Amino acid sequence: MQYSRPVDRRRLLMAGGALGITAAAVPLLTAQAQAQAQAPTVSGGPSCTRVTDLGPGIEQFALMSALRIGDTVYIGSRNLEPTRVLAFHLPTRKVVAQTVLGVGHSIQALAADSTGRYLYAGILTKGDEGKPNLFRWDLTTPDEPAVGVGRTEDRDIRDLAVAPDGTVYAVGGFPGKAPALWRYDPATGKVIKLGVPDPKATLARAVAATDTTVFFGAGSVLSGGEGASRASLYAYDRAAGTFADVTPPEMEEDPSLRDLLVAGDRLVVSTSGSTEPAKLAVMDLADLSSYVVTTTTGKVVKNLTADGDTVCFATDTGLYSYATGTGVTTPIAFDGDLGEVWGLDAVDGTLTVVSGYGFVGELDPATGRAVVTDLGEAGAPVTPQTTMGIAADHRYAYVGGNNGIARHDLRTGKVVNLRAPGEAKDAHVLDGVLYTGQYSSQGMWTYDPLKGGQPHQLADFPAEQNRPLDVCYDPVNELLLVGVQSDTEGGGSLWTYAPGTGRKAAHINPVDANQLVRAVATRDGVAYLGGDNPTAQGPRGTIVAFDPVAGRELWRLDLPGSLTTGTAALAVHGRHLYGLTRKGGFFVVDLTIRRVVHTADHRAVCPGFAAMVTSRGVVYGVSDTTLFRFHPKTFAVSIVIPEINGAWYSGPHVNADHRGRLYTMRGHHLVRVDDRPVF
Template sequence: MSTFAINRRQLLQTGGIGGLAVALSAMSSGTAQAAPARTTTGAPQITDLGPAVVQFSLMSSLLVGDTVYIGSRNLNPVRVIGYHLPTGTITSRTDLGSGYSIQALAADSTGRYLYAGVLRDGIDGKPNLYRWDLSTPAQPAVGVGETGDRDIRALAVAPDGKVYVAGGGLTTNAPSLWEYDPATNAMTSWGIPDPGATIAQAVAATASHVYFGTGSTLGGGNGSSPGRLFAFDRTTRTSTNILPAEVATGVSVTSLSVLNGQLGVGVKGPGKSVLINLANHAQYTIIPKTGVMFRQLGNDVFFVKEPGVWSYNMVTKKITQILTEDVGAMWGLDVYGSKALTVSSYDVIEIDPVAKTAVKHDLQQAGAPGGPQLCMGLAAGAGDVYVGGTGTIARHQLATDQVSYLRATGEAKDAVVVGGVLYTGQYNSRGIYAYDPATGQLPYQVAALPAGQNRPLDVCWDAVNGLVIAGAQNDTGGGGCFAAYKPSTTQVITKVNPIDALQMVRAVATKDGIAYLGGDNIYATGPRSTVVAWDPVANQELWRLDPGQPQGIAAMAIHGKFLYGMSRKAAGLFVIDLDTRQVVHRGDLSAVCTDFGALQVSRGIVYGVSDTTVFRIDPITFAVSVVVADINGGWYSGPHITADEDGLLYTLRGPNLVRIDDQQAMQTMRR
């Protein structure tokens, strides 16, 4: 999601720091946690099950000398660690004072100064660019400046030491190119070269030029600009779009790397990459494969195209895969001696490009400092509660208080347990995954989604047809898709844009073999919140209703003949009578939510969770009442709530997994 559920800087303020020692002890598979603490004063009964997901997760890496510096993801505080290749250990660490993840790292030409740029929730007056003096690694990194954009996605340091910054963050504001001058400590905008862009993901610098890659994502489409590559003259600060016509239909320039006389250019969309002559931008070579993070060793240009690392020989024009194992997402690529070096979500990986072999160095075993992580999806059943993290799924076995970690590429954005088997909607472009604890096999893909439908948003189970139902979003083109997977036959059914070309399928629910799809339109025009009744077997629409909400649908649930819908941005509750196909109730939710949320039926009542509150909806009057105030869950992809077979509810309070038994309230509300 482009807007997250909570201010991530509040994560450990809600209890994570005090529980950090316990959390770290749970990092290895099968480690027992302390006995859960219970809140017993009054109803409901709340049981604290400990940190939901604990690990060191990462989003960037850069080789400087013999050390790989790695930027963290969704941890508080955000941190950079140094992995020393000769000793295989973590030898340094610095924490930054703002942000929730580090996507951008760059070093100056001397190798003394490492710059880090952070992603953050908003423009808050704090630095988002930091500098770490690697000659004195015990001294913390210092904030040196704040750009006028929310996020920093890429950094480059010119030979004279000036730093160039790309980012963006708000789809309503086109990104600027920023320059930080360490001599004067000044942060200067070079302007917005493309007012139609929604993000800048790449930047590179030479003595004469700065290269700035723009495009659209997460709020793109619907008339936003395609990918463009601007070459800025560093003397005049004027720019020219130099992206070749062969890749001009791409949605975003995603990577820029200065090589030996050439600029490696990654572009999302056209299935091609480019090497542009730095001395003459009109001269270029097309590589017939998408790639990012280009590095050169002799005549070979290495690049990442998941699930592998590839080599393009500039003489023979041959493309060879040098890392064939699917190691998941990769967050950096460098050349180390005669080898290629990459960092996955779990390992530092040395690749021999000739032998096509790889040696992996486990970051956890090396001492990477983990902590409670912001969480993704949530599901409960068969005695387990599963919580999605980045590159992992935490399995909480309730009977033994054991927590184990299942490596799963990407992020489990939502999930459901059916017959003891976990099914997840797996971002990025990983479709539907399955995990059966009876087999011990790690989670694996059972269903792919159509091209571009990269972000699953909601998952539910259709018991009548035996289908896992999922709704998804196309981050770059707009719209979304419906998907259904039948475990008994492995059949996959999909439909792109079942609502319309703008509305993603934000929410899914099912009743009597009919799937209900809830739309969310993040653009300025068009329907906001359409509900579509969908035949998942025939794969066709049955009917639709626009409840007339001013914002998109955040969540849906069905109980009896009523479909309950929760609108985004506190735009309210609506209830549809599925027999009459009429909206029978609208209510205010502004007292219990601000934006994203989730709904769950348990013991005959519809429960909801927002970024702040767990609440219930009376099944007769539809009145809303608070179950747990100030829940303040540590969510990354919006709040979730689920229930097990006994009707016990599970969600997060701060970074911790909690179980809620609302039995007393249930007894008083039943009619």
Template sequence: METTNISRRLVLQAGGAASLAAVLGLAAGQPASATAQADPKPNGTNVLDLGPAVVQFSLMSGLLVGDTLYIGSRNLDPVRIIAFHVPSGKVTGQTELSNGHSIQTLAADASGRYLYAGVLQKDVGTKPNLFRWDLSAPGTAAKALGYIGDRDVRDISVAPNGRVYAVGGGSPTAPALWEYDPATEKIVSLGIPDSGATLARAVAATDATIFFGAGSTLNGGSGASRACLFAYDHAAKSFKNVTPAEMLVDPSIRDLGIVGDKLLVSSAGSVQNSKVAALSVATPASYSLVTSEGKTAKNFAAMGDKVYFANETGVLAYSPTANTVSAMPYQGPSLGEIWGVDARDGKLLVTSGYGFVAEIDAVSGATRTTDLGEAGAPSDPQAVMGIAAGAGYVYVGGNGVISRRSLSTGEVTNLTAPGEAKDAVVVNGALYTGQYSGQGIWSYDPRSGKPIAQVADFPKEQNRPLDVCWDDANKLVLVAAQADTEGGGSLWTYDPQNCKKGFFVNPIDKVQLLRAVATRDGVAYLGGGNPGLDGLGTVVAFDPVAGKELWRLDAGAGAGISALAVQGRYLYGVTRKGGLFVLDLPKRAVVHRSDISSVSYGFAALVTNRGVVYGASNTHVFRFDPKTFAVATVVADIDGGWYSGAHINNDEDGNLYTMRGRNLVRIDDHPRK
């Protein structure tokens, strides 16, 4: 099959292997010193701190104001905005925000004095999520303005009169339209236009009308709304649905932008490609629409007679007069996930999730790039995704990067990879990852000298691979994936020997998200659930070669399944609500249930190691007695720095790898038997 390669940028963290070894208390090529082996336990447990897992300046937004590109960080602590001065190519300032983990949206007022930022948060509460930075006094910290009632701020627009509008999601209720009035310094809700929407990611405002775009980007299916666009009349205080008919089949509205008297609207693609429409601001029922390329269309920037925007692979040009979309000429490295497109002096500025800014000539495609780390952006430890270990290396997934750590020297190399490696496995020395969003399976073999590459692709709506394991009987990589926008999920398979892939959609049903996979004797055991629907937690025994269900039973005990692992004849399962169940596979029956919420609640991970099933949650590492199934704490209060749920994995020697804070740790545990 065809493979898609991506250029590799290698970055040695902590100043290279020698200095990293010093940080870890290691001499290159030598075993850890006794002082580096923290937390010796009476039962023979040793925990070794390997240092920060993934270090890189990570970003999630970019906005040009004058000659300065302001960039919002992603997945760093503390969250911050940096100021990148384009003419000098240097980072000239920054401000830290008091709350949040990422900044997905930036907006400036008409004067260019005030820069507004909204943050994403981990918990629903009342901590501030809307901030303002006075660019006339950049040495002054950004001010917390308050809290919009939705947990996450996904988009902000500032009307010409200075009023600020914000949208988002992440709370138990449907997303609302929020207004901040600088005159009163109050944040108020203007209402929830669609009670079935799960997330709003787009807002654009004039003084008279505010446009609100939402849909079912997360937790799709199960009756959630599809793409919906509303116009809010500020004087009448009322919403009107103005969604272009052609977008109603798409999961959500992705972006909005006002260019002259037109409202630019894009939809997020799923089973169909994205669409771009130009609506009359005054009469939105009047519009032109075109199908775009790819599943993403965002970050509108007008230049000349065209509007440029990003999809998942690059930059496209939309001609409002011809109503056409075309690829822009481009000569440069992969742009990865794009978080900003701006126009300056006849060229485009593209803010890449890979941590660089590209200045592109829109006619010739000639490109000049600036690495933000080299320009002065601070590189800090990220919260992480999947972990895999084997053949002398540990791999950890971050945003747009996978770190590769040598266990013999301590050297850390950053591999540039699109999206996020949600989970991974090492097989015969090669790494196989499940890449979010919709990137399929990627592979990297450090012995080959070749860059990481995509080896299997799947329908883009099957976008979130959550669990990866190796089926030794069938010699297959197995990946459990969920479909965020459509509901349900799929099982992916990949045969490294023959480079063949398999794909089985909704092997549980159309509602349950596929979150976990484990294997024994050539049978894949699939675990399902749905965060919005309690009571669902089905286990399906599945033949991954024939694509055939063998049997199923309800095992979740009223909660979705978070993780599965097999030890001997038993299948262990952990639910999101802190329940443990154990299935006797030959008998096809649940033989044990218990409450383990004291060590695990929410999304956890399981792995079989040294004849015992181990687990990791956001707070603990634990294991189960193979005879009584009793849970025992291995490491308490580990509080891993996870971006999207805990992970734990092992190497050939039986060492476990997980996170403590934002540091990678190796656990050598010898349970009594």
């Protein structure tokens, strides 16, 4: 649903000059390169910088989980601060209660005990060391806040299950560690690690429990490749404390188990697909070797719910029902766009669907009729969200969020939320038309404000090339270029798309089998690709010059010393390619001689992920903390806005309009920066 709001205030700040910081070169070059390098320690000189506050980047009630208990649907927030759980009352179609958890950024896991009294919530955190990531809300006293009851060492909780006796089981993950099965005992109040059944898994996303057994589903949906395991299902014997691998062989090629459901005497299992479609299995709890596997048409099967002998589920292509008696899968009609489904419950022949678009649908599968209630209109708090890609032209600026893109009218200040499933990781405006790289496995989407309507998919690409990261335009070849990561297979790709002809291509692993394409820049029809590697093994930070038309490598450059920490961002100015690493290393490559001619350590302003853009003959960069620029001749760094501290979800972004004005985030607000340095 679209909604609009006027910008209630606009703040214009004037800064007479930018603060400078020392840009000391680090000894990473060969003697020949050092002789050519220029590494002065002065800033870029005075400037006039105007900063215009354009209001919150994107406002919505974004969500990531939902569970129906009785006549109330409980909904967990996504990328909102503070985190919270809402209670949506179906008879009145109103939000009747909420509890603020205040830890982490999202709530992906909700589960209730058999009595319906206690609701447990698992948190996706940002570190939050020492704070609980498992909460319990007593639904008999909804005005009392949920209480943190424990913490798993895996940091992120992706799924929860409550056994009939009230014992809680949790799974999730932590970067660089194999996921474990965790148990919370309400009687003792302790959280205990029960073991790591799959040491090669990178993430566990599914858990289910009976009186005797806990089922643990894992795989490599993040940081795949390089020997990471595929879909795995383990049965944990609660009495013996042992794990047994019970994965159906037909599912082992999929990257990850996605969902589990105990339905009577059956265990229902689903996967996330990659190079193959996702699968659904129905297993006999008394004999797990007895099962039936069905291949679906979607990339993921999730939100399993049972209604008698029928199992309903959501995929990226819609809702479906599966008859366990006949093995027949049938689409469930819905008049509209469900987007990303995060809640599905079947009760008395009716489905309750909770969409990432921020609505609850009450659906009659027999007729396809539905009543849809917008959560914002029902009383959910509509607040600023952490953001993703940014793009702008003379009329509109766009800010990506979850399942939505905010369109800011730069003339009137009006903001409209557009619908787009998944996440607009990065974007570019060309001739007034918006183009986005859409996560996950959504390919490229587009929106033309002159035609109205909603964004739509423009081009799809191989499903395993699922995470677009950087979008730029090659004016020589008239191609949009997108750098991509493959979460499940490792490596990545370069997408190309010609807006004039519709021709598209995907060049798989142009750097190598391990390095994704974190950043893309272009000059004279050549694409420059910045490699990165999320695994602990193999090279990272390789720069590749690539012909995007012929689809072939022209040359490559392995960066020296501590610059091999993975590329964060690239930009081109003149004959120089500028680059930042994920640990604040800075380098400049002279493209005419294909050598590094300057390096520096900029961790003080760029401690991690970054983005860069060339505007008005100057390369600008933004990090999680700072907006800065580089001197076009000396490469010295100067601060444009200190402590900008943008509220980013998946790394900072900065873009420029046709006049060279920059757009980025300061806190949760979109800002326009008109910077005119004097060199």
